[in-house]
Amino acid sequence: MDESGNSGRPQPGAGGTDPGAGPDKGKPGRRDEPGGGILMGRPFGVPVYVAPSWFLVAALITWVFGGQLDRVLPGLGAARYLVALFFAIAFYASVLVHELAHTVVALHYKLPVRRIQLQFFGGVSEIEKESETPGREFVLAFVGPLLSLVLAGVFYIPLNFVERGTVPGVLLGGLMISNLIVAVFNLLPGLPLDGGRMLRAVVWKITGRPMSGTVAAAWVGRALAVTTLIGLPLLTRTGSFGNNPDDLGGMDTVIDALLAAVLAAIIWTGAGNSLRMARLREHLPDLRARALTRRAVPVEAATPLSEALRRANEAGARALVVVDGNGEPKAVVREAAIVSVPEHRRPWVAVGGLAQDLSDGMKVSAELAGEALLDRLKASPATEYLVVEDTGEIYGVLSTADVERAFVAAMARPAA
Numbered sequence: 021m022d023e024s025g026n027s028g029r030p031q032p033g034a035g036g037t038d039p040g041a042g043p044d045k046g047k048p049g050r051r052d053e054p055g056g057g058i059l060m061g062r063p064f065g066v067p068v069y070v071a072p073s074w075f076l077v078a079a080l081i082t083w084v085f086g087g088q089l090d091r092v093l094p095g096l097g098a099a100r101y102l103v104a105l106f107f108a109i110a111f112y113a114s115v116l117v118h119e120l121a122h123t124v125v126a127l128h129y130k131l132p133v134r135r136i137q138l139q140f141f142g143g144v145s146e147i148e149k150e151s152e153t154p155g156r157e158f159v160l161a162f163v164g165p166l167l168s169l170v171l172a173g174v175f176y177i178p179l180n181f182v183e184r185g186t187v188p189g190v191l192l193g194g195l196m197i198s199n200l201i202v203a204v205f206n207l208l209p210g211l212p213l214d215g216g217r218m219l220r221a222v223v224w225k226i227t228g229r230p231m232s233g234t235v236a237a238a239w240v241g242r243a244l245a246v247t248t249l250i251g252l253p254l255l256t257r258t259g260s261f262g263n264n265p266d267d268l269g270g271m272d273t274v275i276d277a278l279l280a281a282v283l284a285a286i287i288w289t290g291a292g293n294s295l296r297m298a299r300l301r302e303h304l305p306d307l308r309a310r311a312l313t314r315r316a317v318p319v320e321a322a323t324p325l326s327e328a329l330r331r332a333n334e335a336g337a338r339a340l341v342v343v344d345g346n347g348e349p350k351a352v353v354r355e356a357a358i359v360s361v362p363e364h365r366r367p368w369v370a371v372g373g374l375a376q377d378l379s380d381g382m383k384v385s386a387e388l389a390g391e392a393l394l395d396r397l398k399a400s401p402a403t404e405y406l407v408v409e410d411t412g413e414i415y416g417v418l419s420t421a422d423v424e425r426a427f428v429a430a431m432a433r434p435a436a
Contacts, residue, residue: 056137057070069138070138074139093185103191114195114202115138115143122161132149157217165214168203211240217237219233220236221233234295235295241288245284252280307423308393315338316417321350324368325374340375352382378406384397384407385408403419
Protein backbone atom coordinates (compact mmCIF):
# COMPACT_ATOMS: atom_id res chain seq x y z
CA MET A 21 0.00 0.00 0.00
CA ASP A 22 0.93 3.60 -0.19
CA GLU A 23 1.86 6.02 2.51
CA SER A 24 1.10 9.01 0.65
CA GLY A 25 0.76 12.57 -0.03
CA ASN A 26 3.06 11.20 -2.41
CA SER A 27 4.22 8.39 -0.41
CA GLY A 28 4.53 4.77 -1.29
CA ARG A 29 3.96 1.81 0.95
CA PRO A 30 6.44 -0.70 -0.38
CA GLN A 31 5.48 -4.17 0.69
CA PRO A 32 8.16 -6.83 0.43
CA GLY A 33 6.59 -9.99 -0.83
CA ALA A 34 3.43 -8.17 -1.88
CA GLY A 35 1.92 -4.76 -1.51
CA GLY A 36 1.46 -2.29 1.11
CA THR A 37 -1.14 2.47 0.71
CA ASP A 38 2.42 12.11 -12.47
CA PRO A 39 2.02 12.34 -16.02
CA GLY A 40 2.49 10.85 -19.40
CA ALA A 41 2.35 12.64 -22.66
CA GLY A 42 1.81 12.14 -26.34
CA PRO A 43 -0.45 9.91 -28.39
CA ASP A 44 0.73 6.69 -26.71
CA LYS A 45 -0.39 7.74 -23.25
CA GLY A 46 -2.48 5.09 -21.54
CA LYS A 47 -1.63 2.24 -23.92
CA PRO A 48 -0.37 -1.02 -22.40
CA GLY A 49 3.32 -1.55 -23.00
CA ARG A 50 4.13 2.15 -23.15
CA ARG A 51 5.92 4.25 -20.56
CA ASP A 52 3.28 6.55 -19.16
CA GLU A 53 5.04 7.98 -16.11
CA PRO A 54 8.70 8.63 -15.33
CA GLY A 55 10.08 5.83 -13.18
CA GLY A 56 6.90 3.81 -13.37
CA GLY A 57 8.08 1.08 -15.71
CA ILE A 58 5.97 -0.61 -18.39
CA LEU A 59 2.30 0.30 -18.31
CA MET A 60 0.22 -2.90 -18.43
CA GLY A 61 -3.30 -1.53 -18.07
CA ARG A 62 -5.67 0.61 -16.01
CA PRO A 63 -8.03 -1.52 -13.89
CA PHE A 64 -10.54 0.73 -12.10
CA GLY A 65 -8.83 3.64 -13.85
CA VAL A 66 -5.56 3.13 -11.93
CA PRO A 67 -2.40 2.56 -14.02
CA VAL A 68 -0.53 -0.68 -13.32
CA TYR A 69 3.20 -0.67 -14.03
CA VAL A 70 5.81 -3.41 -14.10
CA ALA A 71 9.15 -2.05 -12.93
CA PRO A 72 12.37 -3.22 -14.66
CA SER A 73 13.40 -4.91 -11.39
CA TRP A 74 10.47 -7.32 -11.81
CA PHE A 75 12.22 -9.00 -14.74
CA LEU A 76 15.24 -9.63 -12.54
CA VAL A 77 13.19 -11.31 -9.82
CA ALA A 78 11.15 -13.23 -12.41
CA ALA A 79 14.39 -14.62 -13.83
CA LEU A 80 15.58 -15.47 -10.30
CA ILE A 81 12.32 -17.27 -9.46
CA THR A 82 12.47 -19.15 -12.76
CA TRP A 83 16.03 -20.29 -12.09
CA VAL A 84 15.49 -21.31 -8.44
CA PHE A 85 12.05 -22.90 -8.90
CA GLY A 86 13.21 -24.63 -12.10
CA GLY A 87 16.09 -26.20 -10.17
CA GLN A 88 13.69 -27.48 -7.51
CA LEU A 89 11.39 -28.95 -10.20
CA ASP A 90 14.26 -31.05 -11.47
CA ARG A 91 14.10 -33.02 -8.20
CA VAL A 92 10.29 -33.16 -8.00
CA LEU A 93 9.56 -33.75 -11.71
CA PRO A 94 12.79 -35.17 -13.19
CA GLY A 95 11.14 -36.05 -16.49
CA LEU A 96 10.51 -32.47 -17.56
CA GLY A 97 14.03 -31.66 -18.68
CA ALA A 98 14.52 -28.10 -19.93
CA ALA A 99 10.73 -27.58 -20.00
CA ARG A 100 10.86 -27.18 -16.22
CA TYR A 101 12.03 -23.60 -16.72
CA LEU A 102 8.89 -22.80 -18.73
CA VAL A 103 6.83 -24.18 -15.85
CA ALA A 104 8.89 -22.10 -13.42
CA LEU A 105 8.37 -18.96 -15.53
CA PHE A 106 4.62 -19.61 -15.53
CA PHE A 107 4.78 -19.87 -11.74
CA ALA A 108 6.62 -16.53 -11.48
CA ILE A 109 3.98 -14.80 -13.63
CA ALA A 110 1.10 -16.43 -11.74
CA PHE A 111 2.64 -15.43 -8.41
CA TYR A 112 2.89 -11.78 -9.43
CA ALA A 113 -0.67 -11.95 -10.73
CA SER A 114 -1.58 -12.90 -7.16
CA VAL A 115 0.43 -9.92 -5.89
CA LEU A 116 -1.55 -7.72 -8.28
CA VAL A 117 -4.81 -9.03 -6.81
CA HIS A 118 -3.44 -8.16 -3.35
CA GLU A 119 -2.72 -4.61 -4.52
CA LEU A 120 -6.05 -4.24 -6.30
CA ALA A 121 -7.76 -5.07 -3.01
CA HIS A 122 -6.05 -2.05 -1.42
CA THR A 123 -6.92 0.06 -4.45
CA VAL A 124 -10.62 -0.82 -4.52
CA VAL A 125 -11.03 -0.01 -0.82
CA ALA A 126 -9.06 3.25 -1.23
CA LEU A 127 -11.29 4.32 -4.12
CA HIS A 128 -14.35 3.37 -2.06
CA TYR A 129 -13.12 5.77 0.65
CA LYS A 130 -12.52 8.49 -1.98
CA LEU A 131 -8.74 8.25 -1.62
CA PRO A 132 -6.95 8.87 -4.95
CA VAL A 133 -4.59 6.11 -6.08
CA ARG A 134 -1.70 7.34 -8.20
CA ARG A 135 -0.61 3.94 -9.50
CA ILE A 136 0.14 0.29 -8.73
CA GLN A 137 3.69 -0.88 -9.36
CA LEU A 138 4.97 -4.46 -9.43
CA GLN A 139 8.62 -4.51 -8.50
CA PHE A 140 11.48 -6.58 -7.11
CA PHE A 141 10.02 -7.55 -3.74
CA GLY A 142 6.33 -7.50 -4.68
CA GLY A 143 4.12 -4.51 -5.25
CA VAL A 144 3.04 -1.12 -3.99
CA SER A 145 -0.23 0.81 -4.24
CA GLU A 146 0.55 4.52 -4.17
CA ILE A 147 -2.40 6.07 -2.34
CA GLU A 148 -2.07 9.84 -2.31
CA LYS A 149 -4.02 10.71 0.84
CA GLU A 150 -4.26 9.42 4.38
CA SER A 151 -7.33 7.64 5.71
CA GLU A 152 -9.56 9.96 7.72
CA THR A 153 -10.19 7.52 10.58
CA PRO A 154 -8.26 4.68 12.23
CA GLY A 155 -11.07 2.28 11.32
CA ARG A 156 -10.68 3.01 7.63
CA GLU A 157 -6.90 2.75 7.94
CA PHE A 158 -7.26 -0.69 9.50
CA VAL A 159 -9.65 -1.95 6.81
CA LEU A 160 -7.50 -0.50 4.02
CA ALA A 161 -4.43 -2.33 5.36
CA PHE A 162 -6.12 -5.62 6.26
CA VAL A 163 -7.88 -6.21 2.94
CA GLY A 164 -4.60 -7.01 1.11
CA PRO A 165 -3.47 -9.91 3.34
CA LEU A 166 -7.10 -11.05 3.48
CA LEU A 167 -7.20 -11.42 -0.31
CA SER A 168 -3.87 -13.28 -0.24
CA LEU A 169 -5.36 -15.72 2.28
CA VAL A 170 -8.40 -16.12 0.05
CA LEU A 171 -6.14 -16.85 -2.92
CA ALA A 172 -4.27 -19.47 -0.89
CA GLY A 173 -7.63 -21.14 -0.25
CA VAL A 174 -8.60 -20.85 -3.91
CA PHE A 175 -5.44 -22.72 -4.94
CA TYR A 176 -5.85 -25.28 -2.14
CA ILE A 177 -9.31 -26.44 -3.28
CA PRO A 178 -8.31 -27.80 -6.73
CA LEU A 179 -5.07 -29.14 -5.22
CA ASN A 180 -7.19 -31.84 -3.57
CA PHE A 181 -8.45 -33.04 -6.96
CA VAL A 182 -5.19 -33.30 -8.91
CA GLU A 183 -2.55 -35.96 -8.74
CA ARG A 184 0.45 -35.12 -6.57
CA GLY A 185 3.80 -35.08 -8.32
CA THR A 186 2.33 -33.60 -11.52
CA VAL A 187 2.86 -30.16 -13.04
CA PRO A 188 -0.62 -28.91 -12.01
CA GLY A 189 -0.12 -30.27 -8.50
CA VAL A 190 3.28 -28.57 -8.11
CA LEU A 191 2.01 -25.25 -9.48
CA LEU A 192 -1.13 -25.22 -7.33
CA GLY A 193 0.85 -26.19 -4.23
CA GLY A 194 3.50 -23.56 -4.89
CA LEU A 195 0.93 -20.81 -5.46
CA MET A 196 -0.99 -21.80 -2.34
CA ILE A 197 2.14 -21.69 -0.16
CA SER A 198 3.46 -18.47 -1.71
CA ASN A 199 0.17 -16.62 -1.16
CA LEU A 200 0.05 -17.91 2.40
CA ILE A 201 3.59 -16.60 2.99
CA VAL A 202 2.65 -13.24 1.45
CA ALA A 203 -0.37 -12.95 3.75
CA VAL A 204 1.51 -13.93 6.91
CA PHE A 205 4.52 -11.76 6.12
CA ASN A 206 2.39 -8.69 5.43
CA LEU A 207 0.51 -9.19 8.69
CA LEU A 208 3.73 -8.67 10.69
CA PRO A 209 3.03 -5.59 12.87
CA GLY A 210 5.64 -3.16 11.59
CA LEU A 211 5.74 -0.44 8.96
CA PRO A 212 5.84 -0.43 5.99
CA LEU A 213 3.98 -3.76 5.99
CA ASP A 214 0.19 -3.99 6.09
CA GLY A 215 0.38 -5.30 9.64
CA GLY A 216 2.26 -2.13 10.55
CA ARG A 217 -0.56 -0.01 9.18
CA MET A 218 -3.00 -2.09 11.20
CA LEU A 219 -0.91 -1.55 14.35
CA ARG A 220 -0.78 2.17 13.54
CA ALA A 221 -4.57 2.23 13.29
CA VAL A 222 -4.97 0.51 16.66
CA VAL A 223 -2.56 2.89 18.45
CA TRP A 224 -4.19 5.84 16.66
CA LYS A 225 -7.59 4.71 17.94
CA ILE A 226 -6.31 4.31 21.52
CA THR A 227 -4.33 7.56 21.72
CA GLY A 228 -6.37 9.70 19.35
CA ARG A 229 -3.14 10.73 17.56
CA PRO A 230 -2.12 9.25 14.20
CA MET A 231 1.48 10.33 14.85
CA SER A 232 1.66 8.11 17.95
CA GLY A 233 0.51 5.16 15.87
CA THR A 234 3.10 5.87 13.20
CA VAL A 235 5.96 6.13 15.70
CA ALA A 236 5.00 2.84 17.38
CA ALA A 237 4.55 0.93 14.12
CA ALA A 238 7.74 2.39 12.60
CA TRP A 239 9.92 1.31 15.52
CA VAL A 240 8.38 -2.16 15.43
CA GLY A 241 9.18 -2.17 11.71
CA ARG A 242 12.81 -1.34 12.45
CA ALA A 243 12.91 -4.18 14.98
CA LEU A 244 11.54 -6.49 12.27
CA ALA A 245 14.27 -5.31 9.91
CA VAL A 246 16.97 -6.26 12.43
CA THR A 247 15.26 -9.58 13.13
CA THR A 248 15.10 -10.31 9.40
CA LEU A 249 18.78 -9.47 8.92
CA ILE A 250 19.83 -11.86 11.68
CA GLY A 251 17.08 -14.47 11.70
CA LEU A 252 16.42 -15.23 8.03
CA PRO A 253 19.89 -16.71 7.29
CA LEU A 254 19.69 -18.77 10.51
CA LEU A 255 16.26 -20.15 9.61
CA THR A 256 17.29 -21.13 6.11
CA ARG A 257 20.55 -22.60 7.39
CA THR A 258 18.71 -24.85 9.86
CA GLY A 259 16.24 -25.96 7.20
CA SER A 260 13.19 -24.14 8.53
CA PHE A 261 12.04 -23.52 4.97
CA GLY A 262 12.35 -27.12 3.92
CA ASN A 263 16.03 -27.16 2.98
CA ASN A 264 18.41 -29.87 4.07
CA PRO A 265 21.36 -28.19 5.80
CA ASP A 266 23.73 -30.81 4.43
CA ASP A 267 22.81 -29.79 0.90
CA LEU A 268 23.53 -26.10 1.48
CA GLY A 269 26.82 -24.94 0.11
CA GLY A 270 28.69 -21.70 0.61
CA MET A 271 26.84 -20.03 -2.25
CA ASP A 272 23.47 -20.77 -0.63
CA THR A 273 24.64 -19.12 2.58
CA VAL A 274 25.79 -16.02 0.70
CA ILE A 275 22.50 -15.79 -1.20
CA ASP A 276 20.48 -16.16 2.01
CA ALA A 277 22.52 -13.43 3.72
CA LEU A 278 22.19 -11.11 0.71
CA LEU A 279 18.43 -11.69 0.51
CA ALA A 280 18.08 -10.98 4.23
CA ALA A 281 20.15 -7.79 3.93
CA VAL A 282 18.10 -6.45 1.01
CA LEU A 283 14.79 -7.31 2.68
CA ALA A 284 15.90 -5.77 6.00
CA ALA A 285 17.05 -2.60 4.20
CA ILE A 286 13.67 -2.25 2.46
CA ILE A 287 11.77 -2.64 5.75
CA TRP A 288 14.08 -0.27 7.66
CA THR A 289 13.92 2.37 4.91
CA GLY A 290 10.14 2.05 4.61
CA ALA A 291 9.72 2.52 8.36
CA GLY A 292 11.92 5.61 8.28
CA ASN A 293 10.03 7.07 5.33
CA SER A 294 6.75 6.54 7.18
CA LEU A 295 8.12 8.49 10.14
CA ARG A 296 9.26 11.37 7.94
CA MET A 297 5.95 11.57 6.10
CA ALA A 298 4.03 11.50 9.39
CA ARG A 299 6.18 14.33 10.78
CA LEU A 300 5.52 16.34 7.63
CA ARG A 301 1.76 15.78 7.88
CA GLU A 302 1.78 16.90 11.48
CA HIS A 303 3.25 20.24 10.43
CA LEU A 304 1.35 20.66 7.15
CA PRO A 305 -1.31 22.88 8.77
CA ASP A 306 1.49 25.42 9.39
CA LEU A 307 1.70 25.97 5.62
CA ARG A 308 -0.95 28.68 5.27
CA ALA A 309 -1.33 30.80 2.15
CA ARG A 310 -2.23 33.87 4.20
CA ALA A 311 0.92 33.60 6.33
CA LEU A 312 3.28 32.92 3.40
CA THR A 313 1.91 35.57 1.03
CA ARG A 314 3.96 38.66 0.19
CA ARG A 315 2.18 41.97 0.29
CA ALA A 316 1.72 43.38 -3.22
CA VAL A 317 0.98 46.75 -4.81
CA PRO A 318 -1.16 47.08 -7.97
CA VAL A 319 0.44 48.79 -10.97
CA GLU A 320 -0.57 49.25 -14.58
CA ALA A 321 1.34 47.45 -17.34
CA ALA A 322 2.95 50.65 -18.70
CA THR A 323 4.41 51.62 -15.32
CA PRO A 324 8.25 51.77 -15.39
CA LEU A 325 9.85 49.13 -13.21
CA SER A 326 11.75 51.73 -11.16
CA GLU A 327 8.52 53.56 -10.34
CA ALA A 328 6.73 50.32 -9.46
CA LEU A 329 9.54 49.32 -7.11
CA ARG A 330 9.49 52.78 -5.49
CA ARG A 331 5.76 52.39 -4.75
CA ALA A 332 6.35 48.91 -3.37
CA ASN A 333 9.10 50.15 -1.04
CA GLU A 334 6.91 52.96 0.24
CA ALA A 335 4.08 50.51 0.97
CA GLY A 336 6.39 47.94 2.53
CA ALA A 337 5.39 45.45 -0.19
CA ARG A 338 7.55 42.79 -1.83
CA ALA A 339 5.53 41.96 -4.96
CA LEU A 340 3.84 43.61 -7.94
CA VAL A 341 0.48 42.83 -9.53
CA VAL A 342 -0.43 44.22 -12.96
CA VAL A 343 -3.98 45.57 -13.10
CA ASP A 344 -6.12 47.10 -15.85
CA GLY A 345 -7.76 50.51 -15.77
CA ASN A 346 -10.56 49.17 -13.56
CA GLY A 347 -8.16 47.74 -11.00
CA GLU A 348 -8.76 44.13 -12.07
CA PRO A 349 -5.65 41.90 -11.72
CA LYS A 350 -4.30 40.67 -15.04
CA ALA A 351 -0.77 39.43 -14.36
CA VAL A 352 1.87 38.85 -11.70
CA VAL A 353 5.32 40.36 -12.11
CA ARG A 354 7.89 37.58 -11.80
CA GLU A 355 10.56 38.10 -9.17
CA ALA A 356 13.23 36.42 -11.32
CA ALA A 357 12.43 38.83 -14.17
CA ILE A 358 12.83 41.85 -11.86
CA VAL A 359 16.21 40.65 -10.62
CA SER A 360 17.42 40.12 -14.20
CA VAL A 361 16.92 43.81 -15.13
CA PRO A 362 20.00 45.97 -14.33
CA GLU A 363 19.25 48.94 -12.09
CA HIS A 364 20.22 51.53 -14.69
CA ARG A 365 17.67 50.13 -17.17
CA ARG A 366 14.73 49.92 -14.76
CA PRO A 367 13.35 53.40 -15.58
CA TRP A 368 13.00 52.30 -19.23
CA VAL A 369 11.46 48.85 -18.71
CA ALA A 370 7.67 48.55 -18.29
CA VAL A 371 6.43 46.03 -15.72
CA GLY A 372 4.03 44.54 -18.27
CA GLY A 373 6.97 42.97 -20.10
CA LEU A 374 8.09 41.20 -16.92
CA ALA A 375 4.72 39.80 -15.94
CA GLN A 376 3.07 36.43 -16.36
CA ASP A 377 -0.58 36.54 -17.38
CA LEU A 378 -2.93 35.13 -14.78
CA SER A 379 -4.70 31.86 -15.46
CA ASP A 380 -7.50 30.52 -13.28
CA GLY A 381 -5.04 28.08 -11.71
CA MET A 382 -2.79 30.97 -10.61
CA LYS A 383 -5.47 32.49 -8.37
CA VAL A 384 -5.26 31.04 -4.87
CA SER A 385 -7.59 31.60 -1.95
CA ALA A 386 -5.98 33.18 1.09
CA GLU A 387 -7.77 30.58 3.24
CA LEU A 388 -5.97 27.59 1.73
CA ALA A 389 -3.62 25.71 4.04
CA GLY A 390 -1.78 22.42 4.46
CA GLU A 391 -2.31 19.62 1.98
CA ALA A 392 -5.08 21.51 0.18
CA LEU A 393 -2.64 24.34 -0.55
CA LEU A 394 0.05 21.96 -1.85
CA ASP A 395 -2.48 20.14 -4.05
CA ARG A 396 -3.65 23.48 -5.48
CA LEU A 397 -0.12 24.55 -6.37
CA LYS A 398 0.71 21.13 -7.78
CA ALA A 399 -2.32 21.26 -10.08
CA SER A 400 -1.14 24.52 -11.71
CA PRO A 401 2.67 24.84 -11.53
CA ALA A 402 3.95 28.44 -11.55
CA THR A 403 6.60 30.57 -9.84
CA GLU A 404 4.12 33.08 -8.37
CA TYR A 405 0.41 33.01 -7.59
CA LEU A 406 -2.11 35.75 -6.95
CA VAL A 407 -3.67 35.32 -3.51
CA VAL A 408 -7.20 36.68 -3.20
CA GLU A 409 -9.80 36.99 -0.48
CA ASP A 410 -13.12 35.19 -0.81
CA THR A 411 -14.54 38.53 -1.99
CA GLY A 412 -12.07 38.59 -4.90
CA GLU A 413 -9.99 41.38 -3.37
CA ILE A 414 -6.23 41.15 -3.93
CA TYR A 415 -4.41 39.95 -0.82
CA GLY A 416 -0.90 39.54 -2.24
CA VAL A 417 1.46 37.27 -4.15
CA LEU A 418 2.53 33.79 -3.08
CA SER A 419 5.97 32.70 -4.27
CA THR A 420 6.68 29.01 -4.85
CA ALA A 421 10.14 29.57 -3.37
CA ASP A 422 8.59 30.76 -0.10
CA VAL A 423 6.36 27.67 0.05
CA GLU A 424 9.35 25.39 -0.58
CA ARG A 425 11.34 27.03 2.21
CA ALA A 426 8.42 26.65 4.62
CA PHE A 427 8.01 23.03 3.51
CA VAL A 428 11.67 22.24 4.27
CA ALA A 429 11.42 24.01 7.62
CA ALA A 430 8.35 21.92 8.49
CA MET A 431 10.25 18.73 7.68
CA ALA A 432 13.14 19.82 9.93
CA ARG A 433 11.00 20.56 12.98
CA PRO A 434 10.50 17.71 15.46
CA ALA A 435 6.98 16.36 15.81
CA ALA A 436 5.00 17.49 18.83
